[in-house]
Each structure stands twice: as structure tokens, then as C-alpha cells.
Amino acid sequence: MAESATQSSPSAQTRQDKRDRIIDAAVQVFADKGYRSARISDIARGAGVADGTIYLYFRNKEDLLLTIFEEKMEKLLDDLGDALSGLQDPLDRMRAYARFHFLQLRTYPALAQVLQVELRQSTRFLHDYRPEKLWQYLSVFEQLVHAGQASGQIHGDVDPFIVKWAFFGALDELSMQWVLSRKRDRFNLDQAADQVVDVFLRGMLATSAR
Amino acid sequence: MAESATQSSPSAQTRQDKRDRIIDAAVQVFADKGYRSARISDIARGAGVADGTIYLYFRNKEDLLLTIFEEKMEKLLDDLGDALSGLQDPLDRMRAYARFHFLQLRTYPALAQVLQVELRQSTRFLHDYRPEKLWQYLSVFEQLVHAGQASGQIHGDVDPFIVKWAFFGALDELSMQWVLSRKRDRFNLDQAADQVVDVFLRGMLATSAR
Amino acid sequence: MAESATQSSPSAQTRQDKRDRIIDAAVQVFADKGYRSARISDIARGAGVADGTIYLYFRNKEDLLLTIFEEKMEKLLDDLGDALSGLQDPLDRMRAYARFHFLQLRTYPALAQVLQVELRQSTRFLHDYRPEKLWQYLSVFEQLVHAGQASGQIHGDVDPFIVKWAFFGALDELSMQWVLSRKRDRFNLDQAADQVVDVFLRGMLATSAR
């Protein structure tokens, strides 16, 4: 009714705002209750729109979840690129990777939880969604291991595929525990990141000491 | 069939069988669809019993899940104890821990998935269940790190609490990927176990090379 | 198993006992929860028998209720006859009627509640049961009114049919309130009986004062 007069139509601006509000609310509710237990009406309330409005922006509940996957992972990938740019050394880039991962987590804990838990189950109850973006995100690390091996810094026996999942799993589990822990019990995320990276890097190094 | 003479009534044997069949079916269905999406009627069909029969053995759907958590983790803990018994060296015990973990996974992949995914969400929508048994299972590893530090094998800078979660996350994520991958694409679990343990152990060692 | 050796067969005595125990338990449970909410398993537990046993004595739940109606009303009618026997004067018999009614109530409150509440609704959800015995029980009072009119004690304008229901309703409601009231709040039933009878008799008398 009282839309800003400067804009034409219900305004692309407004439309985008509303869409974003729905996505943000959905992330929060999905994180709180899990996809299956989340109610559309909760998301609508969180976004300050009517239930039916959500269906003007998304085909259905599943589409809403998939859109979150796609758009948030897209942004995550972009931001990861930025975080690693400027660093050349594979080991430096791995450290930056871990710090970036935990920074995202601390900044958007609800989103982190949705991506971790729901994305992981996606193939299970969403007909046949393939989380390509997640795989890209992970393959960045795998490439770093390859690069490290190429430069002789990382031991040739290391299997990049296996280590990729192990590293991701380690970061992920720590994320989850950090999110689940009560605020006052929370360990220091930065130190945790350093620990994990130290252990992994030392473990993979091609040092004479081995 | 093989009714023991010590048992009376419609046979404790039969009764236990039916209970086990329900639990097994539930594990399978929970693994396939997730707790919320699993239907009691699916579990009943899987167990070869009527829907109502499930309620003779379990108070409700949630009780069924919690029972799985408790009983299976109980057994897991016992078996872990057996697997580590006889080994003295903390590093050997860590290797055995990882091999045990992956062995369970390969033997009971559906159970592994339920324990991993649903336990992760447990505090969220199960009233306020605390997965004590899981914590015990993990603390075994934490103790091994402590022991390794006491014996001087593991570097004193390592934080056992952080490494515990990192290690568990690594094992877990590999488990998940192994389960999710199509049979023909599956990597070799034993080699993966060795890789992970090698990386972690090397990463934590108190070698002069550091 | 260990039935008394003096009796043959599972003994008619035992059988009757068990049947009575079921009826008594049913009366109690029906009184507590109402027919629809009463569970067969509650009745079985109350009677100390297995659920299935009830079906050896009664066709189904409805048959159990109907049997209670029939048998208990039968006995009530007999006992009412005894209570009134020896009294000639219609007014005396009316007083005795009221006292008898309340005496039953105090002695068998659960039964009273079942007969009052469930019998009243009987035609509603039991296919087409007609509570003949209840009608007989009431018609005894109606006859007394007729007799009183014949003897000139009761005013001819009184409609025995209407007064019968009014009188029964009065007794019934007081019964219900007495049963529902907490024990310590209970009014004196005997005095209540006298009050009601006094009011009704005075109200129906063919005195010159009218």
C-alpha cells in the first residue's frame, strides 16, 4: 500500500528485500527445528509476510531449501575465492581456508547448521538433488593438497580425496559442537582452527623427520 | 523353533526376536528417511508386524529412537573396550580405535547413519536428551591423547578436547561419504582409516623434527 | 491350576465368582470413566483376569454394559419389593421408596452412577435397547401415586406420570450431587430423603388447605 513513491512497480528493491527476508527466516527456522519439522507458517511469521506470500517467491518448501543451498553456497564459494586470493603458498592457503570456514560459522551460525545438517541429508529425502556447490567448495581444498604435493611440501603418500573429507569433517564437527555448546562453554574458535590446521599440516608434511 | 526350556509364556525368545526385528527395521527406515520422515507403518512393514505392535514394545516413535541410541551405543562402547583391550601403547590404541570405528561402519552402515545424523540433532527436537553414551565413546579417544602426552609421545601443545572432535569429525565424515557413495564408487575403508590415523598421529607427535 | 479339589469342572462356583468380579470391576470402571472411555484392559485388571477372559463371559463391551443394566436392575427391583412389603399406606410406601433409593446409592455409589448416567443415554448409542427394568422401577412409584389418589390421600389433579419423573429426577440429581461431592462436603442423605419426600407428599396431598 504505502510503498516508496520513488520506485516504480512494487519495486524490484522491495521484492528483493522480501525474498531475502523469507530466506533469512527460513535459514533460522530450518536451523532451529530441522527441515522436516520447520513449518511454513513459522518462516512466514519470521519474515513478516503471509504464508501464501512465500509461494509467490518459491515453488514449495523444498524449493526454498534448495534455493538456500544454491545461493548461499554460491556466495560462500565466491567469498572463499576472495579469502584465498593473494596467497600463493598452498600451506598458507590451507590455513586461510580453515580460518575462512570458521569465520563463516561464527558470523552465520544458523546458516552453518542448515548447510551442515540438511545439505548432508539432501540426497536422502529430496528427490535427486546433487550438492555440486558443496563439492566445489571441498574440491578447493583437495586442489590445495595436490598443489602442495606438486611443490614437494606435502608427502606424496597422502590421498587428497581422503584427506579432503577428513579435514572437512574435522572442521564441520568442531563447528557443530561450537554451535551446540552453550555460549559460556564455547571454546575459542580461532585457536581451534589453528590446532586443526597444525595437526593436519604437520601430519601431511613431507619433512625429513618422517 | 528353538524354544529353551527355561522360558515360559509365548516365549521370551519370540518376544525378543520381535523387539529386535522392530529395532532393526527402525534403524533401516530412520537411516533411509530420517527420523521425522520415517513412518511408523514403514517400520512395522519392515519388521513384519502390525503398526500397533510397535506400541507394545515402545511408548512412541521418539522412545523407539532413544532406545536405539541407548542400546546400540551401549553395545558399541562394550565392543570398543574389547577392541582396545590387550593394547598398551596409546598410539596403537588410537589406530585400533579408528579401525574399530570403520569396522562398525562397514558392518552396520544404516546404524552408523542413524547414530551420526540423528544424534547430531538430538538435543534439537528430542525433548532434552543428552547423548551421554556418545560422549563416553568419544572421551575414550580424549583419554588416549592425554595418555600419549603423559608418555611423551604426543606433543604437549595439543588440546585433547579439540583434537577429539576433529578426529571424530574426520572419521564421521568419511563414514558418511562411504555410506552415501554408490557401492561401486566406494573407496577402501581400511586404507582410509590408515590415512586418517597416520595424518593425525604424525600431526600430534612430539618428534624432535618439530 | 490349583482350583479347590472339592469341586468338579473348573467349578460353577469359581466361574460365577469370576463373572461377578468382572461385573464389579466393570461397574467401577464405567463409573469412573464412562462407558466410552472405559477400557476393557482396565476392567480386566480390576477383575484380576486377562483381557481375553472377559470375552468368555460376555459377547463384547456393550453386552457387558447391558448385562449390568439387566442384572442389577433385576436385583434392585426385587429389593425394592422387599423394602415396600409390609407397608400398606401409599404415603408410607413412598417414604420407604425414597429411603430405599438413597440406601442403594450410599451402599453402591459406583453402580448408582452407572445406572444413572449410562442407562439414561443407553438408547443413544446402544442400538435399540429399551430399559424396561428402569421403567418398572419407576412405575412402582407411579402406582403408588395412583393408589394414593384412589384412597383420596393424593389430590386428583396430580398427573402420576409427570410426578413420577419429577420425583425420580429429584432423587437422582441429589444422588449425583452426593456422589460427586467430596466426602467431607457431603450432606446428610437421610435428611435429604426426608426433605424431598416431605416436599413431594405435601405438594401432592388432597388437603382442605388447597
Added chain:
Amino acid sequence: MAESATQSSPSAQTRQDKRDRIIDAAVQVFADKGYRSARISDIARGAGVADGTIYLYFRNKEDLLLTIFEEKMEKLLDDLGDALSGLQDPLDRMRAYARFHFLQLRTYPALAQVLQVELRQSTRFLHDYRPEKLWQYLSVFEQLVHAGQASGQIHGDVDPFIVKWAFFGALDELSMQWVLSRKRDRFNLDQAADQVVDVFLRGMLATSAR
């Protein structure tokens, strides 16, 4: 149709209509089958709405029954006040009370049955509902008895508490019989009301004739 200009949205009028239709249908179905046997789907069909719609207006089945109790008893109390207003003499007011009671009954027989039967059981299976409004309705009569005693019209020996329940029970039982009787067998309610009032009033009078 006749949308008042003061109302907005899908019209408060329409909304109230639907709520009323649900209540009316519920009264009918509860009267026919009793609360426990009544099915939500029957009520929905009776109201011409979908099953789920009922839950937009009432929390659950019990809330629907309790709402009927509260709202209908509220109205009954108001209307009783109107019916007695203008009459000063306690005896006149008692007659008006009885006539009012029967008038309601004839006008809303289904409602009468619900209030009578279900309210009677209310404390039993509805959590711990206390039918305050019913007690108010009855206490009006108790006050009339007191007033009659104060004015010397009613004998001092009469216990207003006892007589209240007796009178209510008498009206109630006649109501019930009138409702249960087939239409062609129905006695004349007005004459019945007069009979009952006559008997009670005469029975309670403080005449010299006593």
C-alpha cells in the same frame, strides 16, 4: 452478503457465521452421540466445513465442548435474568424460572441434552473443569427459596440447598424424557411445568394447613 462497512478482512461476519455453524453442528452431534462418540468429521460435515477448519476456531475437541458450555450457559444466565425481571414475588419468580427452563428446552432440545448429560460428567473426564455457570444458574433458584423464607411464604424447615437440586433434578429429568420421547408421544411441556411448580410450591409453603 450484508457486509457491514465497519468490518474488514474476509469479513468478521462470515467468520462469526462459520464459528457459529461449527458450534451448532457440534451441539447436534454431541447430543446425538455423546462427546466421546462424536467424531470431528461428523461435526465438520454438519457445519459444512473441512475437518481442519474446526481447528482454526477451537484448540481441540475438548475446547469445543468447553466453549459450548461457557457460551451457552452465559447466554442462558442472561436470558434467565430477563425472564425473571419485572417479577417481584418469589413464588411468581419460581414459576417463571420453571417456565423459562422448559421453554429453553423446547426451543433448543439438542443443546439441553448436551448441557445436561455432558455437564454431568464434566469433572469426570474433562481435566478438572468446574461448571461455574451451571452453579450460578441453579443458585438463582436457591436464592428464590431464601427470599420466600424471608418473606414468610416458604416454610422455614425447607433446606434451600437440597430443594434446589431436587427441583433442578425434577425439571431436568422431565426435560430428558421429553427429548427422548418420540414426537408423537410427547407430553405437554407447559402443563408439566405447572405440575412440577405446583407440587414444589405447595410442598414448600408455610401454610397454616401444614
Added chain:
DNA sequence: AATGAATGAGTTTTCATTCAT
């Protein structure tokens, strides 16, 4: 006769989705 485990029809309630306004 007695048992009580098993059955499955039946009922309440929830909630994603639609559509008239």
C-alpha cells in the same frame, strides 16, 4: 478355560498448499 500378544480399523490433529478477496 484362560491367557495376553497381536492386530488393524478408526480417530484426532497437523500443516503444506491453494485461491478468493
Added chain:
DNA sequence: AATGAATGAAAACTCATTCAT
């Protein structure tokens, strides 16, 4: 475009009744 009331399919759970032991 937005709303939110209405829908009705779906699913957990109950319990009278059966029947193998």
C-alpha cells in the same frame, strides 16, 4: 502482489477383539 482462511491428505496412536498357545 499480498493475504490468510480454508482445505484435506497424511500420520501417530488407541483399543476392542481375536486366537494360538
